Structures are given as structure tokens and as C-alpha cells.
Amino acid sequence: MLCVVTVKRNLPEMGMLLAILVTLLVLQFALGPMEDILGLFRELSEVTGLSSAIFSPMIKTIAIGIVTKFAADICRDAKEQGIASLVEFSGAAAALCTALPLLKTVLSTMASLM
Numbered sequence: 001m002l003c004v005v006t007v008k009r010n011l012p013e014m015g016m017l018l019a020i021l022v023t024l025l026v027l028q029f030a031l032g033p034m035e036d037i038l039g040l041f042r043e044l045s046e047v048t049g050l051s052s053a054i055f056s057p058m059i060k061t062i063a064i065g066i067v068t069k070f071a072a073d074i075c076r077d078a079k080e081q082g083i084a085s086l087v088e089f090s091g092a093a094a095a096l097c098t099a100l101p102l103l104k105t106v107l108s109t110m111a112s113l114m
Helices: 002-010 012-048 052-077 081-113
Strands: none
Touching: 012 052, 052 081
């Protein structure tokens, strides 16, 4: 990371590309443990007998949140605060739209219990 800071001082445009490259490399290493988390969700689905209609939106919403955070941080690193805010707003809207089927399932389950 020290290399990124040094390059950013001398060549700002190259520093941004280097920061994106480092972010992608860190993300690549973080995907290994994510497979364990997906396995946990699959196991929970099997144990509880709940359909993938419940777990799939949760996984997608978490993924949207992670990608949104990375994208907004890259925008902030490029000194684009307005774009970062727009990326966060868009990510929140996408996560909400993705979670709507889960909300419908929960509401229908509650209605059937009454």
C-alpha cells in the first residue's frame, strides 16, 4: 500500500490505476472465505428446509452492499464525493429491490399464520 501512496504523489493518474489493481487483488483473496459463507447459507437452507427464495435475496443483497462499498471508496479515492454518494444511493436502491421478494415471502408467511 506504501507503493500506492508514493506513486499517487508523483503520478496521480497511475496511482488511481494502481489503487484499483490492489483493490481487485485484495478482493480476489477475499473470495476464498466467501465460498465458506455461501456453503453456510446452503447448509442452513438444507437444515431448515427453507427454499432458496429466502436465502438467494439475502446473498444478493450482501454482494450488492460489498460491491457498492468498494465502488464508492474508489470514487472517494479519486476525489469524486458526489459520484460516491450517487453510487451508494444506487446500491441501496438495488439492494432494496433485490430484497423485495424476501419481504413478500415473509409477509405471506405471516399472513398464513394468522
